[in-house]
Amino acid sequence: MTVIVESLEPIALVGAGSLTKADVIEAQTFASRVVAADGGAAHCLAFGLLPEAVIGDFDSIPKAVLAEIPADRLFQVSEQETTDFDKALRSVTAPLTIGIGFGGARVDHFLAALNSLVRAANTRCVLLGGEDVIFVCPPELQLELEADTRVSLFPMADITGRSTGLEWPLDGLRLSPSGRAGTSNTATGPVHLSFDNPGMLVILPRACLSEAVRALQASDARWPALGA
Structure with a gap:
């Protein structure tokens, strides 16, 4: 998969799951650069963050949110074989990624995130939540x-x-x-x-x-x- 964001600094990767202000603050303590996985873009805007890239199949982003993000920061990956977390994680190269918003009420979504985490075992990624x-x-x-x-x-x-x-x-x-x-x-x-x-x-x-x-x-x- 093509590298979309390449960074020498840690990256905060924001998903569409449950997210708190504390999660955002703690993630940004270690990672000032922010990337959103699909619907995570809505969380970013809600917390006053403009992600430098939004990566996913765009099936869970409201049109109003898309309209607030510059077109050159939107990267649609249409394939349905992998999750948006997987798409974003594979598209980012950084010494460390801190993932927030990848847990919550949907157990199947959380299990899928853990599956993606293991599939990308050669990367450094920490999921924070709860x-x-x-x-x-x-x-x-x-x-x-x-x-x-x-x-x-x-x-x-x-x-x-x-x-x-x-x-x-x-x-x-x-x-x-x-x-x-x-x-x-x-x-x-x-x-x-x-x-x-x-x-x-x-x-x-x-x-x-x-x-x-x-x-x-x-x-x-x-x-x-x-x-x-």
Whole structure:
């Protein structure tokens, strides 16, 4: 897919799901540049933001919203094989993307967002919303967490790995979406994670957003691009 936005700085990617002013403020703490995924453009305008690009199939953007955005910032991708989040995430190149507005009442939409997150495991993307931050763990990751911090791990594939700093270590376990998961684990202090294959979602308390951003940007390890 063609790169539409190329940035040396983190990008805030806004979706059409549930969104609060706090989400916008926190995302912009780390990412001043804003891109909208389809209907997320309406959220942007409501919070006084003009996205530098709107990417999607445009099936959920009111005409009034489209009229307020310059035509050279509108990028319609008509194919229906992927979600708008997927389209936007694949069209942005940045050291880190913070996604907001990709959760909410529609569980199917949220599951689709997690699917897209895993499919783009070679990128650095953090989803922020509700009580959590969620991201795909790179091959290795060091998290500077305080003892008793909740660390939930949910495998989106059959995965093996190792850990230090968790109350219940991962060593010797085979984790799977239809088998053993790793939710509601607890840090005993700084946590080191390493995995043999991509697809492990790390879910931390919202208060850990800053540390998640730091840790992902500090990690040099990356999974290969999908299909590589």
